[in-house]
Amino acid sequence: MGSIDLKVVFKKYGIKNTVQRQAVYNYLTDASAPITAEQIYMELTQSESDAMNLSTVYRILDLFTKKGLVLKSNLQADGKSTYEMNHMEHRHHLICVKCNSIVPIKGCPLEDYEKRLGESTNYQILEHHLEILGICPKCRK
Amino acid sequence: MGSIDLKVVFKKYGIKNTVQRQAVYNYLTDASAPITAEQIYMELTQSESDAMNLSTVYRILDLFTKKGLVLKSNLQADGKSTYEMNHMEHRHHLICVKCNSIVPIKGCPLEDYEKRLGESTNYQILEHHLEILGICPKCRK
DNA sequence: GTAACTGCAAACCTTTTGCAGCTTG
């Protein structure tokens, strides 16, 4: 994969370029839903070429998060943190309470509401956090 | 405080009545915002009369949560779980990022949305968590 | 060359659990 492109991306964010960081970055880019540090670690160490330590994964995720490349959240019921690329778009997720799978939702149902709420309460609304819990089609069977 | 009333409440939920459970229940009832197990533990052991073990607090919170008396959530940024009384009303909060004050919001902006989302995704929607962050009128000055 | 990164192992912190003794109904 485009390691040259990555070098540029990293430079832009002031992130030193290493093999491990590229691997984590690429894996996060391919992931379609928020994932845990351990999931990343497991996947990457399976493809032996990218083997790396779990604490390195945590350190990289931490760095990416601080630089604004990645979003971290603690929404999981089991207490594990999840990470996903920060696509700079406001986004919410649908979480299955049976299998813990996470799916992004298109659009935000609260845009107008926030504006009205700000006017009626005189709060300066900054942001909101929303997660929707349910049972996914597979688990319903 | 009404220990006789509590006996009745506990019985209704199939919960055996103990001093510790009463103490936790009363403390949760008085709390105006979600709190952690440790906060409860600290508070109760300060008033020596209610001293109890931290694992007991966890066990009681677990029990109350399973019985539906209490709501648990993992939304905290630091990864700690918080607990609050289940008032059986669906409610959201407006949180001031300056002074951390929490104000309940009237009504839920997501009722219709949830129904449509369930239809379009084929998920069985169970519930959602929403919190809105902003700056309160006082802190805006 | 040197500042920064990684691997390893150990520490940390919240939460859970096994067991013996005590309470409640």
Added chain:
DNA sequence: CAAGCTGCAAAAGGTTTGCAGTTAC
């Protein structure tokens, strides 16, 4: 009295950290 709580201490699970050696610029 029997069933089920509680306290204590130890374990478990996710995450962080100190340190020595390696890598990137």
